[in-house]
Amino acid sequence: MPGLTANLQLLTPEFALAGLALLVLAVDLVVPQNRKNLLGWLSIAGLLGLIALSLKMLWGENETLYGGLLAVDAFSLFFKIFFLGLGIFIILSSMDYVEKNLTSRGEFYGLILFSILGMNVMAQSRELLTAYISLELLSFCLYVLAAYARNEAKSNEAGLKYIIIGAFSSAVLLYGVSMVYSTLGVTQFASISAALANPGDVSPALWVGMALILVGLGFKLAAVPFHMWAPDVYEGAPFPVTAYLAIGSKAAAFALVLRLFAEGFLPAVDQWRIVVAVMAAITMLTGNLVALAQHNIKRLMAYSSVGQVGIILTGVAALSADSILPASGVMLYLVGYSLTNMLVFAGLISFFNMTGREDISAFRGLADGQPFLAATIAIGLFSLGGMPIFAGFTVKFYLFTALASQGLLWLAGLAIFSSLISLYYYLQVIRQMYIRPVEEVAEAIAGEDVYVPTGPEVSTSPLILIVQSVTLVGVFWVGVYPAPFLTVIDAASHAILPGL
Amino acid sequence: MENFDQIALALIIFIPLAGAIAAMFMPADRQKDVWYFAIVVAGLCFALSLYIFLRYDYGAGGFQFQDSYKWLPAPVDINLSLAVDGISALLILLNGIILLGGVLISQNIVYRPRDFFVLLLALGAGVFGTFAVRDLFFLFFFYELAVLPMYLLIGVWGSSTDFRTFFRAKEYAATKLFLFLVAGSVLVWIGILAVYMGAAESGFPTFSMETLGRLAEAGQLSEEFQTWVFPLFMVGFGVLAGMWPFHTWSPDGHVSAPTAVSMLHAGVLMKLGAYGIIRVGMVIVPEGAENWMPVLITLGTVNVLYGAVSAMSQTDLKYIIGYSSVSHMGYVLMGIATLDRIGVGGAVLQMFSHGIMTALMFLLVGAIYDRTHTRDISVLKGLFSRMGVTGFFFAIAGLASMGLPGLSGFIAEFMVFTGAFRTYLPLAVLAVIGAALTAVYILRLLALTFLGESDARWEHLTDASPVEKAVGGAFVLIMIFVGVWPEPLLRLINVSVDALPGV
């Protein structure tokens, strides 16, 4: 078949990434037990190199490979950089944790690298099977990572629940793919789009197939009602993995959703807009309401991320053939959300490293003992709550503007309202950290009763400090001046919405 | 000078913000140093605000000190456009004054002083920004930025209050205040998006208040649209202005907040709400405003009466003042709702006047609380003999609050009444009666707290510190100045109110 492998060099970063992962696994065999951090550093160095490589090679490219299976365009480049960067942050913030809490440390980094590869291909795929298989690569890594603390009952349980529900949902997704295929005979997004151009002639099996695909992706996104695994898995998984689940797996799923909906489903937008909008509405309300009742910080963050997913889904619901605003809004939101969540999770991981506790009441008085740590967590939570000067505000405003521009004001209103609810439980955490009874304040002033962490570590490790600093700057940057990000994001939007 | 005028507004937002950021890097335990630093920053802000106020050419009117920075390109097209008219200039001055005052009297913050001033300056920046911008996005941005620090300021440095019948924890007050204000801003946000949507339907998707104002003027936004959008702004901003029945965050918040925060909060922050109604509600959806004004003025009147009557039954100094703020903001809402040039002017003047007056009161209550550790007026007695200057200042503030001529409150209330009499006679009469109720609770407060035989417990009390005296004295002078010769303020207000549509 001519031309199929013509531009294969455009996939160099993927091959290199796979090679890097294999290299890490190989080196693991020779690195002594107490030096496994070297693998982390190796991964980071590799990822940094890959970022540079990708930027150099792929900037401005706009190609489709393998007869419509893979796209190398601004969109995939954007997400590629996003995921590679995320990988660096995750590895940085997990190195201490891994060393302390996990066995099989070397493979941990390898799995992270494989999952990044999965995410990259997800963002690039223009075809259902490619998307599915890369999604499975990501999922398998996450299944393993969730169950990584293999001697902890919670981690086992998380792994079991995750893989059962994950396999179940991938069966549903696949059934959807099979229905699409059995109706159209093709699985390329572009062909779906072509078939949908005349929605009246489409077989119901296609609609149901699309719905089933949405179910599978909804599981990945943890959109209601496919979200119930999320709190359990978040809670049971090792802390850095929780962060990874909350950020990476969501962003990757959204990358796929965006491309699928924009390149594949967009002609039938009138049919599915309301469906996605209702799903978004239910998701954000459920997530934020249930989060109100949580006492475990990981579960809280899980429900919070369910709520956030609902909000991002509104942007998907607003996707439109005549405006890039919704697509850009979703991507900008993902950037802001990921930076912010990374900031929060870095703090939480650091806190966990110090105390080994994850109930919210454990944060009591943290601001007095660890002011910087508390401040970063508080900033992150405020940002998640959508307060200004932080990323959360700007990205929400941008996304909701996109909604308004598509006439989905009611949905925007609901989303704003649900952010209000979310603010309440974020405040509960901040309150634990900052607000102390008047008597205690007096004691604190007198120099008594200063908060001292009970765990082995007494301060944030430099690795996490790096993550915190960089994400902190990012959170402020997106919050105050997102224009540079938007330039890139708009290019990405144009890539998946070529008509504009 | 021309160049400086251009960047003056950017500077006044940037300086406190930069100050806040710089303060973050100061050593945490050098309390005095942070305080001095904050004074310098606040002093600069004050100087700038005064400069802007004085430089504003009231003969020319309109928006001055214009400046614009590209922020986001099309399709959303958001610019940081800065400009002030007379109303904004006045309120910027108010914020400059109160921010400086608040910082000055915060010398006794010893618990995490650095963070306190960081948040306080950030709050100041938010307020300056809200008053200075001409773009809905940034208006909202700064509006929320002004709300954000409140939670921590109250929660961390506030005080819980144990009444005989109920308990108000500071975190309750802080959370309620914060969520309430954000809930209000939810409506505002929806309103802003609705306006954007409406403008997009007319072919001009923009957040520029200037363009939107022109669209409204040209009748591009249908009356029906305006009529359902305005209540979003009215209630949303109204929450921050303490509009009944959304006022309940305000007394609790005031009570729990530390002194400087109470000052800024009652003095400036509540004005943001009223300012929003004027600047966004009246300008961008004028027809909607017109249709809703009967409701607003009714709520304003309820505010006046309800706040005054509630204040009568309180026993905590700060609660009394808190409810009196509710009552006084009622005049502001009424004045706005008259859509009468005198009434609206009065509302704006009332914002200024009430800001100074209530800030002074909170300052003095703070001074009393610092010394006696109680605010219960049934416990405090005869403070006048121990704290003469404090009592004197408090009396003046109280008199201003009851609208005594010669003090700023009178002119403002009088103008509001004047406007309201022309438009809504029965409600205006009720409001005048409400003004008399003010006398009841203020005199009760003065009589119980300051007058009478001094209690033996208060023998050791010292009078206001030099700083408190200086700040309080300055506030008193401002009140008298405005009360006797309001023209310097009014000529700015008049020309800008005149330019509002619908007036």
Place this chain on the structure above:
Amino acid sequence: MEWAWLIPVFSFAAAPLIVVLGRVLPGSGSFLAILAIAAGFALFWWVFAGFLGAGAGTENCLVSAHTGTLTCHYQMAWFHAGLAGAAGSVALTWGIIVDPLTVAMLGLVTFVALMVQIYSLGYMRGDSRFGWYYAVHALFAAAMLTLVLADNFLLLYVAWELVGICSYLLIGFWHERPAAKEAAKKAFIVTRIGDVGMLIGILLIWREVGSFSMFDAFEAVSSGAMTEGVTTVAALLLFLGAMGKSAQFPFHVWLPDAMEGPTPVSALIHAATMVVAGVFLVARVYPIFSAYDGDALLVVAVIGLITALMASTIALVSVDLKRILAYSTISHLGLMMLSLGAFGYTAAIFHLLAHGFAKALLFLGAGSVMHGTDELDIRKMGGLRKVMPMTAFLFSLGALSLGGIPILSGFWSKDEILLAVNDHLNPAFIILALLTAFLSAMYMARAMFVTFFGNLRQEMEHAHESPASMIGPMALLGVLAAVFGFVGFNWPGSYQGIGSFLFFHEAEGFHFNWWLGILSMILAVGAFVLGYLIYIKDRVSLEGFRARIGGLIPVVENKYYFDEAYQWVVDRVVLVFANFIGLFDRIVINDLAVNGPANSVHRLGIAMRLHVTGHVYSYAMGMVLGTIALSIFWWFRSVS
């Protein structure tokens, strides 16, 4: 004359100077206040002379079409409400009117204030807040002078409130005493109620006229732009203010309590100047009251008469010297109102002046008594003339003058009032007015005889005469109390009596109705004789009389239970309502309407979390149900 505005400005300047510099100046700066008011007094003469020399041709002066008197008007911009020149905006001014009414009031105020301030040098000596006293005094004088000069309602209202607050401050001067504290609060709040009416009236007039200028209002009334209904309502609302300040029924309750202030304050504020502001106000806006046949004036007359009668009965049974004087003041203010209500414009102002001098004298006398004895209960006094002869003489002079003994000034002015009532009102009014005149002579006789005559009590022997700084001003006032009545006459030559100077629309000469004059003289003299017989000689016993009206005595002694009634309203209505609102705010608005939904949301969250059961198959069930719903939804959405 155009410098008349300086008269209050001196005192305005003095007040803050005393507050700020009081600690470093000798005498706590009291001399500043006295100098200021003395300068004002001097300037008054200059203004007076200028005014007498002015005519319709003088710049800024004209014969007003609304009052018929020569009116000079000066003004200066103050502030603009609304953009200058735009429709519906209004320019407020500092403006003064110089007309006969103002000139007369200026004279009264500056003179009495000067006297009282000099007197206070002795009376208040040694008080810990001496400087503060003078500062407020100066502020009061300034405000009062502004009040009489004001050319527009706003300025008038400003001054009106300022005198009120000064009154508050001075009544509560000794705030350590609970009674003084309460009295001050009561005075302020009661008068404030009237002020609200007045402010509403002013704003109502503004609504109709579009200006705060009194001249514009008069013009609107006379041109018919203000209809009869509005005019009457506005007049009555303004009268509410006047009632509050002038302690008219039913707002009279504050004035007796106001006696808790230092006595010179009572003399100045609660006898001679501030309390007559109400009368002055009615006179000042007489064109509004008298328009449309004066419907409003009838109300004024009725209120005045009720006040006069009621107060004089209470004065008869009161035992506190200052309270007797206070009720006397209320009664006389009622008479002035009655006179205004009876179109007796000139008479009212004439009486205002005469009463002002006499009552100031009486209060200063009472102050002197108090200074000498530290006692105010007349039952514990008697024969004080033996230890304080000058005080006794001067007090008696004042009492006789107010009692209406002929050739003393009170006789003439009261007679003018009776004449006006006789001429313009229903006969019932004149009968009751004469009764009031009799009663007022009676209580004056009682106060005078019981206090100064008869046997000196043992415990009063240590009492001493007051210093010259107190006696001097009293003497000057005494002279005026005695002879001021003569200005009412037509003197041979060019002077046509006070009626030719102070009049409304048409100058009136001095009238004297012989039968009325003789009747009132008989009543006054009779009352004093009767008093002498009762209180000194014990020739006439009141027991029989008391027995016959027995039931009424406690009612009168309890001041007709007004205080109790008001207290009941405050305690049982206002405070209960306030507490109800306070609770409503906390329970309904805060706990139910605010916390309620918040808690509901929280509980909803707690309830909703149950859907995550922890069992993996129920998660799958959730997904399946979601799948079914989504498929059906999507499918049918595509069909429709």
Place this chain on the structure above:
Amino acid sequence: MSWILFIALAVLTLGGGLGVVATRNVVHAALALLLSLLAVAGIYLILFAEFLAIVQVLIYGGAITIVLLFAIMLTRTAEYPRITDNRQWPLAAVASVATLAVLAGSFWTKAAVDTQPHNPALTDLANSLFTRWAIPFEIASLVLLVALIGAIIIARESEEGT
């Protein structure tokens, strides 16, 4: 002819499936699964997908069933008989029927008729798999690798320090 075959295989397939979800004995369930999987291979044959049929038999019939049986034996406990169905099975039945209705309905509403089964050449299949589908293929291999590593990490006996 093909109809008879189809019906027979369908019955076997579904019967095996029902056996998996209904039987109380877990080993029987595994055998029922094997039956069902083999019947599916038969179905592939009707569809002329011989390669897939072979793959099905090898992988499912061989590898997977064996692994399952191992798993059953490794976890064999006394509890198997009592942990057959959970409490929500009635609801599960209803939901399943509803799902069937939706799926079948959507297929039935606009069914393609008169279609002819067709068999691609095995070489074409292989060609396509290793050219056009090369990338998914490689990723699938990584999936297997990850699964392998994961299974080892998770299932191996813990030795402290590794």
Place this chain on the structure above:
Amino acid sequence: MVDLVYFQLLSAALFVIGMYGVLARRSAVLIVMSIELMLNAVNINLIAAASHLGYRSVGEAFTNFDGQIIAIFVITVAAAELGLALAIILRIYRNRGSVNVDEVDLMKW
């Protein structure tokens, strides 16, 4: 000839049976088996479609048998999934002595 739709119905039925198994069974091993049934249903659908739609390829140069390819991938993934799931189940069994998902509910709400 058997029309495509009957294969589709068969696959739907098998899918639903598998689904019922996931919903109703309590043993983790049985749940995993049920998932295998569902994946087989997918494959029936795919292969049936690939066989029947071969002549109706949309704008492609070669005959369309993508369904078969997808099915191969599905089988691969299914096998991997099964292996991993069983590993986790074994781990749980070892740690807790049970494969009953009812008892695997440390985390809830």
